[in-house]
Amino acid sequence: MMIEKTVKIINKAGLHTRPAATIVKLAAKYKSEFYIYRDGMGINGKSIIGVMTLAAEMGSELKLTFDGPDEQQACDEIVAYFERGFDEL
Amino acid sequence: MIRIDQNSIKRKENINVKFLYENAKNICKLKLLTNNNDFEKKIFDQNLHRPGLALAGFVDLFSYNRVQVFGNTEMRYLEQLSDDKKAEALDRIFKFNIPCIVLTDNNEPFNILVEKANFNKIPVFSTSYSTTKLVYLLSDFLDDQFSPSLTVHGSLVDVYGVGILFVGKSGIGKSEVALDLIERGHRLVGDDVIIFTKKGEGILIGSGTKIGKHFMEIRGLGIIDVQSMFGIRAIRYQKRLEIVVELETWDENTEYTRTGLDEKTITIMDVEIPYIKLPILPGKNITVISEVISLNYLLKHYGHNSAKIFNERLNEKLKQKNNLDNRGVEYFEHDFE
Numbered sequence: 001m002m003i004e005k006t007v008k009i010i011n012k013a014g015l016h017t018r019p020a021a022t023i024v025k026l027a028a029k030y031k032s033e034f035y036i037y038r039d040g041m042g043i044n045g046k047s048i049i050g051v052m053t054l055a056a057e058m059g060s061e062l063k064l065t066f067d068g069p070d071e072q073q074a075c076d077e078i079v080a081y082f083e084r085g086f087d088e089l
Numbered sequence: 090m091i092r093i094d095q096n097s098i099k100r101k102e103n104i105n106v107k108f109l110y111e112n113a114k115n116i117c118k119l120k121l122l123t124n125n126n127d128f129e130k131k132i133f134d135q136n137l138h139r140p141g142l143a144l145a146g147f148v149d150l151f152s153y154n155r156v157q158v159f160g161n162t163e164m165r166y167l168e169q170l171s172d173d174k175k176a177e178a179l180d181r182i183f184k185f186n187i188p189c190i191v192l193t194d195n196n197e198p199f200n201i202l203v204e205k206a207n208f209n210k211i212p213v214f215s216t217s218y219s220t221t222k223l224v225y226l227l228s229d230f231l232d233d234q235f236s237p238s239l240t241v242h243g244s245l246v247d248v249y250g251v252g253i254l255f256v257g258k259s260g261i262g263k264s265e266v267a268l269d270l271i272e273r274g275h276r277l278v279g280d281d282v283i284i285f286t287k288k289g290e291g292i293l294i295g296s297g298t299k300i301g302k303h304f305m306e307i308r309g310l311g312i313i314d315v316q317s318m319f320g321i322r323a324i325r326y327q328k329r330l331e332i333v334v335e336l337e338t339w340d341e342n343t344e345y346t347r348t349g350l351d352e353k354t355i356t357i358m359d360v361e362i363p364y365i366k367l368p369i370l371p372g373k374n375i376t377v378i379s380e381v382i383s384l385n386y387l388l389k390h391y392g393h394n395s396a397k398i399f400n401e402r403l404n405e406k407l408k409q410k411n412n413l414d415n416r417g418v419e420y421f422e423h424d425f426e
């Protein structure tokens with residue numbers, strides 16, 4: 001099964017380089033495939049260039065999908081990071 | 090298999106006239122003739138329309154939501170009408186929500202046309218190109234705009250003129266292979282995020298994204314800018330996709346092709362692309378193999394299929410009675426080297 005979650009960017013600076021790097025690092029710990037979608041563009045959440053390409057500013061919505069043996073843990077940790085506003089609130 | 094997500098296939102529903110004007114102005118040599126314009130008017134169709142019949146009075150099945158092209162026929166027809174009739178003919182088609190009009194062949198608009206167009210806020214352009222040429226250029230532009238496109242995670246490299254897309258799990262070494270290929274004189278189209286657009290039937294053109302163009306991440310090193318580092322010869326903006334190479338760690342249970350006679354393909358947006366699965370093993374130089382993949386593709390393209398030729402040789406040999414394989418050369422004539 002695959003988990004799908006929609007998240008919103010809530011910090012002022014948006015998804016800039018530092019959070020992008022953190023997301024990629026978090027994702028790399030897990031075996032599951034992790035994809036991020038924005039306006040129909042899907043990128044691999046384990047690729048820093050990909051995550052930066054999203055250029056997701058404050059207020060934008062992203063769809064996250066997790067697929068693999070540890071998808072629940074991966075989803076929990078990464079979604080929590082989005083919800084904390086990348087620890088920038 | 091690589092992940093082709095149907096949800097990631099995007100298709101523009103419409104473009105507005107402003108976008109058309111800004112982007113096709115130079116390509117089609119468009120000159121704006123009206124001054125009261127609604128640039129928000131939408132174009133929904135890549136096809137163009139010549140409204141000859143509609144101007145003459147037959148408006149059933151009038152494809153009004155396309156760009157309207159007024160060529161010599163339309164203009165000569167309108168010009169020979171009396172002013173009242175001109176107004177009537179134009180009113181007939183301006184009742185519909187026409188996005189815009191292009192006059193070809195340097196046709197000058199008569200006053201009533203400009204007045205009526207301004208009143209209805211329909212942008213009118215003129216071009217020096219002939220109708221045939223304008224139709225060709227504008228159709229190509231619109232075709233591209235309305236084509237489906239797909240984002241794929243991988244690296245696209247031009248190797249000896251053949252577009253190879255490397256796919257595989259994150260961290261398998263796609264970027265490293267691409268970097269190695271660049272070092273050997275091949276050209277990078279994009280790394281990590283590649284957008285493919287369908288061009289006509291059976292052709293996929295790939296390019297990087299606006300922001301990620303020619304940047305690359307190397308694990309343990311970070312982000313590098315390939316264009317500044319290796320120069321213009323190391324990059325290109327777009328390339329036709331010709332082969333998909335999937336890199337994966339060696340898996341005992343997967344069968345890898347040994348002869349190359351069974352050619353696998355992958356279907357991306359209804360286009361069949363040759364597909365090769367490459368296991369990564371110690372001592373295996375993926376870069377050199379990639380070059381060989383390209384050269385083999387080119388050989389096949391020029392009618393030389395190595396696997397088939399070997400197969401034919403074998404079949405020939407099998408037909409002979411005394412078929413023990415022997416030296417490739419019968420007699421080494423005074424050759425002591």
